[in-house]
Amino acid sequence: SQQGEEDPQALSIQEGENATMNCSYKTSINNLQWYRQNSGRGLVHLILIRSNEREKHSGRLRVTLDTSKKSSSLLITASRAADTASYFCATDVGAGNNRKLIWGLGTSLGVNP
């Protein structure tokens, strides 16, 4: 089942602009993770934010988490053509042997040089 729902589904911006993607989910989470996938490649882990954290930074990435609204956003600042990829949020849910990642459908980001 798809818990994470990203929006927008597709985003096209110019190099240097900021890109914001959102993820909404339905159930309580242990943490929320963002991944990037370049065309035809595997997914690469970008950043993890725990359920008791509200904001996290990593380089040009900024992630926020609002557990009251069950939503997260990923901001990429000063985008580059190399940021062109699909971005997925994955929610870590459950406990013990039932712990798992549930994936959204992704946001396709195009950065025009």
Next chain:
Amino acid sequence: EAGVAQSPRYKIIEKRQSVAFWCNPISGHATLYWYQQILGQGPKLLIQFQNNGVVDDSQLPKDRFSAERLKGVDSTLKIQPAKLEDSAVYLCASSFQIDNTEAFFGQGTRLTVV
């Protein structure tokens, strides 16, 4: 450290044939996942192993798909017989432990069923 290794990278088969995919996770990673990703969609978990035991195979079409991780290290995923709708990228991922879900992915196997 070496990443998750998958083979083959590409495979084209006719419907009703069988196919097998292989995955070698990162050394020391106890949890291994097989995902199916159809073009334009997010990954769909097929099966999750903790060491050599299955912890979740609820979305695995067991009439045609099977997977094993006999020694708790590498794993194979088999489809027999394949259908046209099985055309997808099959991704293997691993994580250190079941309670550390940061996943490391292989490059995937792109399967085309004709």
